[in-house]
Amino acid sequence: MATMIKTEKLTFTYPAEEGGRQESSALREVELEIEKGSFVAILGHNGSGKSTLAKHMNAVLLPTGGTVWVEGLDTADPALLLEVRRRVGMVFQNPDNQIVANVVEEDVAFAPENLGVPSAEIRKRVDDALEAVGMEEYARHAPHLLSGGQKQRVAIAGVIAMEPECIVLDESTAMLDPVGRREVLTTVHKLNRERGITVVLITHHMNEAMEADRAIVMNHGQVAMDGTPRAVFARVEELRALGLAAPDTVELLYELRSRGIDIPLDAMTVEECADAICHAFSGEK
Template sequence: MDMIETKALEFAYPAEEGEKPVLALRGVDTAIEKGSFVVVLGHNGSGKSTFAKSLNAILLPCGGKVYVEGMDTQDEACLLEIRRRVGMVFQNPDNQIVANVVEEDVAFAPENLGVASEEIRRRVDDALAAVDMTAFMTHAPHLLSGGQKQRVAIAGVIAMEPECIVLDEATAMLDPIGRQEVLSAVHKLNREKDITVVLITHHMNEAEEADRVIVMDDGRIALDGTPKEVFTQVEPLRTMGLTVPDTVDLLDRLRKDGLDVPLDALTVDECAAAITAALAKN
């Protein structure tokens, strides 16, 4: 079953006076399956963040449609329900943290939804446990690291009990440790709570463990498939100004030097095994 569906989705930002609006999304047709982990890649200006903000009605189409479990994002009567089902986590966690204590911040959204106090307590505890931040419950958010802050922001979204979480470049401002913390947290949510995850990123390595990778270019979907199907398209990716994972880059260079290795050994272990096997054949 589909969590989100887009049909011929178009979006244009307002233009300067006298200028024509330029489409940021140009007829995007796709469906995101419930419970899946989908990574959306693309260089700056490819339309990936515009696509992300269209998934829970932050941005509304100027053409085509977006449906969240069958609900039209342009139907105002469905807006609250759509936002409850699809939670957003943005690039800068400081823009999403509103309270002076971690547990109060996580409780903020359920309180605004009118959830009963006992239920809020349960949701806060569950959400902090889900992102391994229970030990920081009474801490001040501004004293946390970037990765910890982003996990608190994710916990705040989880407390709304969404069926889908969209992370719009949520790891972009983090160091490698912070990025790994956030990725581990969202993979755990996807695996253990069956929450649909849409991760918008420009870090290729974050896509290796996804169910599916969508590559955007010039407001359109350029490539769509499993990580192995997408990352073996080395030249098309480079033409779009994108790199490939380090493992694929190494395998591609070895192939050009005459070593018979596959391009779809994405993980470090798979890559090492592929090179070892190829060298043993020689």
Template structure:
């Protein structure tokens, strides 16, 4: 059984009219079940409004499901007594880098989580040192977060979560507000944490190029899981992805078009090297 288990999750946003007589119900999730293995790197894709962000916020009890259950390391998120253990186990990184940094100095921000958990002072320092090292921000530990680039701020936010020693990290569109450099920085950092520290990663995004190295890709649309598989499996279905208003990397699209025109290419080409290998073999 996986570290994260979502069982038949339903979530409705209910909005009341000003007079409170009419209410509008928005079904953000309509029965999502997902089992995520410890140590894996899972990406969730979907356009805005597909329910992916709602799903993320259900993972550590920021939102509680209208129906269904989330188990984090076998603890129910809607069990009041486990709430803090759930949040310790599943750390969360949000979209806007500015709005999740609390400290006025990088290292103090990283220490914020352990402080709240009541970790003894000496251990806080150990955890802060280790977390900053893990995201490569040790050189900036005494700086003000305001002086950092977007990518660096997100790495600080990730370090802040790491210092809580979580078993998994949920990242809710961590790169949406970053430029290409910042995006690369953050994705590289997450992969390193996954490989070196064995942290389970749940990456929510709408950028295709960020998910090609994931172990598993889950596509959401209209509050349902509509595709689930390895990146190769998912990206071999270019037309289906387009139906869900998602992009595919240019090489994947090109390979798909060439196949449709009659060339024989394998399914789900994801990288430039793969495509060039195949084309070179056929054209020379």
């Protein structure tokens, strides 16, 4: 498959703060390649570098060393900045920080207007984007009256209206309740599945990564694990050493296995976990 985002020896160091604090190295020669059309979850504890990595994917931050490529475009080239950000849209943790208008449809139209898109095309993009996130009936509503999940879907619609090829969600579900998280995840999975939009999900919720094509675990600014969610989450002890826990289902299977029960660790869903336990206790293979 074609490459959407590629990093080569990506390094980033935050400058020293006032008061004598030393520089902080957030990324250390990260080598990463994300395929176009894939759904990738990036995990890690606070300070692991996952959000810093996300901000490099559409040039919110620029490398202090190495290179980031977006479909072959060097993000550090000022002449390519607009094109990089058109191709990769970002959705941040707090939707209130991204909503700029008093009416939902005006907020979604904001980015295309700034790109100089013709009015007729903007109208089409706004309608299409709101339909894609299931918010078309709220087009004339005031954003501040919406729930957290609805606001985040409006923020995603604003990104979709730019017609990006990739959406990066930087802890975009962290402030939401379980219903809001499910709304947002359902939306981005639909965009990935039906429109082929590449999705990079930065999260600390292990359960959110279960449905991804690929799970990447960051630690101290480097890639510590990289593989399918089943393969990564089965490495329970390694995850614990990094300050992370596997999904509840895998943790349960691990505890059973540690007590001498012959049971696999690659069952992630509740149904798979239940089946594995039934088979283990019934003696089936």
